[in-house]
Each structure stands twice: as C-alpha cells, then as structure tokens.
Amino acid sequence: MANKLISRRAFIGNAALGIGLLAAGQFTGPLLSEAHAQGAQTAQRIADHFSSVKTMMGEFVQFGPKGEQTGGKFYIERPGKVRFDYEAPATFRVTADGRNVLLQNTKLKTMDAYPLSQTPLKLLLDNKIDLSGGRVRAVKEEADLTTIQLADRNAFGNATITMMFDPSSYELRQWTITDAQGKETTVMIFNVEQGMQFDPSVFRIDYAAIDASHAR
DSSP states (O other), X not given: OOOOOOOHHXXXXXXXXXXXXXXXXXXXXXXXXXXXXXXXXXXHHHHHHHHHOOEEEEEEEEEOTTSOEEEEEEEEETTTEEEEEEOTTXXXXXXXXXXXXXXXXXXXXXXXXXXXXXXXXXXXHSSSOOOTXXXXXXXXXXXXOEEEEEEOHHHHTTOEEEXXXXXXTOOEEEEEEEOTTSOEEEEEEEXXXXXXXXXXXXXXXXXXXXXXXXXX
16 A cells, blocks of 8 residues: 655655654664563564565665765565665665675666675565564654664674654654664655565676676
8 A cells, every 4th residue: 555645855854853853862762671561562563564565665765874865766575675776866776686785886887795684684674574582672662653673693793773663554664774883874765655566677686797897
C-alpha cells in the first residue's frame, strides 16, 4: 500500500526536524538499558511485520555525518538486496545484491564492494529480522515513533543500525547507521510502495567492471 504522496520539500522540512531531535539525543538516549518485557514484545511484533514486507520502493532523503543532504529513489528486495539511486548533482549509486554492497561513484568512475554480512545494512535486509543473540541494543516507545537499535559486534564491531517505525502501522520511517567512529548517516523514506516485483537487473552488480576499475 502506498503512503500518501508528499512533496520532497515538505518532507525535508519534517526530516530536518527529526534529525535535529536525533542529534539532540531525544531518540537515542538510554534506550534498552531499562528494557522490559513489553518493549521486547513490541520490538518482536514490529520485526515480524517488517520481515513480511518482501519488496518496497520509494523516495529517500539522506543526511550524512557532516549534515550534508542528498536524496533520490530506493528499492529493496528481501533478503539482502537494495539499491539507492541518488539524484543530481550527486554521482553515487549504492547496490546490494544479497552478497556484497557496491559503492559506485559515476563521476570518479570508482567501484568498491564490501561483504554485506559485515555491514549493519544486513540487519535491515535479512529475510527475517533476527532479535536474538543480544542484537537488540535499545527499544524506545513514543507516541509517534518506536525506535529499535540493533548491533552485531561479531559481524561489524561497534557499528549499529537504529530503525524507527510508525507505532500504529509498524511501517519503517527511517534508519540511522552509526559507524565504529560514531559517525551517523540517517536515511528517511517517504512515498513508499510495497509488494511489487523487480527485474533482477535492478540489483545486479557487474563484478567484471569492478575488477576492470581496480586494474586501471
């Protein structure tokens, strides 16, 4: 089901407010240190719902560690596949094909691939959102957002992913990836549709092209 279409300008205004609250620590305070059964049950319900959404697409606004803002369109196919097409003047594309994540700069003609299993994106794209094994670092329930912070120290060290969901519909609204150095990148999504089918080429990574770019 598609959300009500909104203009990017209106969304960015609300997104900037959300980022301001995030930076101020109103979303990322002492979340799971005081976790209880109710919070765990809420997290599991949301995880089960989100796991049931196998495909989705929409628009996004991304805020980088230095406040830089970009946007574009995204596509997700569970398990393990995502693509971010950044709009001009950005020259980036991010693609995950289920095994690796490719960071591509079309202007500089660079292509760098990393194992998906070693990035927090894996927790977002898994076929089933796994809350076991101490992966849940934090749960916070508010009137307008439910926040779940996940981590896997064995896979990607101190990096975390913090996902925010609508508390009524359990729809994903945004996520923040915090790297091992504490730098945050937040992605807010809107005009989301679910349940479509994608051509396999949407998430295809050209490994021969990667090898060729590294050989230059």
